[in-house]
Amino acid sequence: DAGVTQSPTHLIKTRGQQVTLRCSPKSGHxxxxxxxxxLGQGPQFIFQYYEExxxxxxxFPDRFxxxxxxxxxxxxxxxxxxxGDSALYLCxxxxxxxxxxxxxxxxxxxxxxxxx
Amino acid sequence: xxxxxxxxQSLIVQEGKNLTINCTSSKTxxxxxxxxxxxxxxxIFLMMLQKGGEEKSHxxxxxxxxxKKQQSSLHITASQPSHAGIxxxxxxxxxxxxxxxxxxxRLQVTL
Numbered sequence: 601d602a603g604v605t606q607s608p609t610h611l612i613k614t615r616g617q618q619v620t621l622r623c624s625p626k627s628g629h630x631x632x633x634x635x636x637x638x639l640g641q642g643p644q645f646i647f648q649y650y651e652e653x654x655x656x657x658x659x660f661p662d663r664f665x666x667x668x669x670x671x672x673x674x675x676x677x678x679x680x681x682x683x684g685d686s687a688l689y690l691c692x693x694x695x696x697x698x699x700x701x702x703x704x705x706x707x708x709x710x711x712x713x714x715x716x
Numbered sequence: 717x718x719x720x721x722x723x724x725q726s727l728i729v730q731e732g733k734n735l736t737i738n739c740t741s742s743k744t745x746x747x748x749x750x751x752x753x754x755x756x757x758x759x760i761f762l763m764m765l766q767k768g769g770e771e772k773s774h775x776x777x778x779x780x781x782x783x784k785k786q787q788s789s790l791h792i793t794a795s796q797p798s799h800a801g802i803x804x805x806x807x808x809x810x811x812x813x814x815x816x817x818x819x820x821x822r823l824q825v826t827l
Contacts, residue, residue, distance in 0.1 A: 642804055642817030656814050707759040
């Protein structure tokens with residue numbers, strides 16, 4: 601049973617560029633959440649996708665956008681990269697039950713983004 | 717918004733010693749998750765606590781939830797080098813489906 605997978609594992613970009621990160625959820629899961637983890641901090645919620653729509657969003661600017669595909673995989677896009685966007689980006693998948701997603705979120709290994 | 721505070725921020729223990737990590741919430745806890753993270757890697761799910769007074773164990777790790785104190789504790793018995801890493805507590809904010817995390821506790825286990 602494959603767990604959550606993310607690609608790429610590492611990425612180096614320069615300021616102003618755009619980046620796309622990818623996530624495949626754990627088998628049987630239909631919901632994908634994205635988190636940003638700065639060095640020495642806990643993960644911060646970016647947004648969550650369910651049924652190909654953004655359900656919830658954290659305090660992140662519109663430069664951060666996403667997409668969910670019919671096979672439940674997801675992409676995170678960041679435009680106009682800033683130095684402060686350097687972080688570990690984590691994807692988590694879960695299964696919605698009773699319309700409220702409070703089920704356990706399983707995390708992928710993350711994508712380390714460095715912005716120069 | 718809900719905040720989770722973990723203590724201590726870092727911990728160095730000798731192999732074989734016991735240790736406890738605490739996670740305190742500023743608001744009512746609807747569910748509390750414990751994860752472990754190796755440096756720069758993804759989070760590994762340890763356990764989830766939903767009810768006050770609930771206690772769960774996995775191998776040598778035990779977690780408890782005290783709803784009245786809005787606090788959870790993670791206890792490791794007879795620590796081993798494999799226990800080293802960052803321990804993170806996370807909680808759902810009511811019916812919202814986003815997890816709020818503490819800043820983590822970095823554990824080192826010396827031989």
